[in-house]
Amino acid sequence: DAGITQSPRHKVTETGTPVTLRCHQTENHRYMYWYRQDPGHGLRLIHYSYGVKDTDKGEVSDGYSVSRSKTEDFLLTLESATSSQTSVYFCAISDLPGNQPQHFGDGTRLSIL
């Protein structure tokens, strides 16, 4: 299995609080991704990174920010969490997008009350 660790695995928090999710990889892959998974929507891309300090928006980026200060770590921050951000969040990595598959972490279940 690809070495991807997401933390925390579960979190419950209140509306308006900041939340940071962490993705750590040991594969030295260049590309890292954050997705959210919601019933009826499949996986939707939030942000992705193509290198240290290089990030770009996905289709559902509003309300989220990311940072990548090291190859192995990709952080997703909800600056002020809302109930609509209750979801399961997945991190994925890829070495050569378009030519290699993505590999996924086990997910973080986030509930915002």
Place this chain on the structure above:
Amino acid sequence: GEDVEQSLFLSVREGDSSVINCTYTDSSSTYLYWYKQEPGAGLQLLTYIFSNMDMKQDQRLTVLLNKKDKHLSLRIADTQTGDSAIYFCAASQTYKYIFGTGTRLKVLA
């Protein structure tokens, strides 16, 4: 933009073959993938096929690609109860991967 569509549910009897279908819109997709997701887990890569191939077989799994119709299918032979899961089809283009909404496969004993 690219869209990937799948039927939502499939129910089969143990020992039968399962066929999960997927359609995609962008003919420039380079690779097409099948992932399996079990409850509470992440997506596990099952198999993938390059867009210039018609078929790929990997043990009990057979992937068929009809590029003209932009149709992809995953056949699972001798389906077992452990195959019960959600199956996602995905297409890749440059740096992005587009996922279908997933097909929930239920295997009846």
